[in-house]
Amino acid sequence: MSCLMVERCGAVTFKWSEQNAVRVRMLADGRLNTGHAGVLLAERRGSYPLIGLRVLNTSSQQGEVESGTRRKLNRLLSFQRFFHASRLLRGLASHSPGSLHILDNDYLGQAAHMLSKVETWNFDIFLFDRLTNGNSLVTLMCHLFNVCDLIHHFQLDMVKLHRFLGMVQDDYHSNNPYHNAVHAADVTQAMYCYMKEPRLAEQLTPLDGFLGLMAAAAHDVDHPGVNQPFLMKTRHHLASLYQNTSVLESHHWRSTVGMLRESGLLSHLPANISQDIEQQLGSLILATDISRQNEFLVTFREHLDNQDLDLQLASHRHFMLQIALKCADVCNPCRDWELSRQWSERVCEEFYRQGDLERKLNMEISPLCDKLTDSVPAVQIGFISYIVQPLFQEWQRFTEPSLLSQMMMSNLHKNKDRWSRLWCVHAASETQPHSEEPGGGGGGDGEDIS
């Protein structure tokens, strides 16, 4: 028992202890300088380029940036790769098949108990992540693939599946407060709940189930923790690669395709099938671009008004998978308050970090990213009002309405009221008479939210 505890603590310590973190970072920097990691990682990920954040020299107005900041920026997008490589070199890959063995039986028992209720809306993904020692995404996906009979249906090789899921989980940045593997697991759990909605479940094929879960798990992989406008204004090479259009989503998709090919997960399928899967995954992941919210909402509303959704048509099922994934991606305000509040704080923390970076670089601070003026309650009220509520109103109509969608709407209203009360308290405590009005949403992406 004590031996197990030491190993378990060791695993956690490796991830979080500042001392070890510094060591890993120094290793990362060393490799960055010698270029060894570039070689090593290029071998591991042949399909897409190593990311280096080139925010420097973007504008003469920005002036000189001190070298410490320069180093930090270089790390912003590449650290995960170096971190992962260093773990591989030391045989510490978190997704090794035996990784759960270092957990107490007690923890495993509780995690298994949670999985037996995976379709419940108050599933606590933060607790599940702790119980699985940070392996929530891999553990959840393996479980869902089993219960949906996808392993048997697609004759998947379990080793390859585990390897693929491990790569996906590891390529999320654990130092992002919001866009990390726990968010991916949360979206996957929500997606599963939505695919279980009677109106959808009756019609979905195994391929739909496979695509829905895979897209949810991978939809934000390798997210750098800053948004598209930031990548554009800093002239990041991904922005030029994807011509300033769905830059992050395109990267999430192409990264997923790279990992699929590298793991060989679909290599036993005919080429036309695996190509179709890659394309459909792309269409699903690209639909999560929040700047396309209005486009999807209008089409969804039209279908509902005309009552012309025919879920026996593959194209209509695909559209509903896109909508379900979009709902899952922004469903955190529909969760119970305690879960919802944590996501709200995390997403705002990520916005504020971007804002702090922009301030440091003498750049204009992006909407919602200024911790001095954009309070969490104000950001939440705007996001709920302009993004979440309009989408979930239509989703509720689609489900005719189901118990789940009624519960989500009830949570949404309660959470909005609670943020409104908190906003009043916050506004009253502000000394300046011109405290901000609640508004905006969606992470300052300049999205169309009319």
Ligand SMILES: Nc1ncnc2c1ncn2[C@@H]1O[C@@H]2COP(=O)(O)O[C@H]2[C@H]1O
């Ligand atoms: N609780 C929240 N408050 C504000 N914005 C959010 C919240 N949850 C999600 N978002 C935004 O919704 C966006 C959905 O797409 P992204 O993952 O690119 O980035 C996400 C965030 O910018």
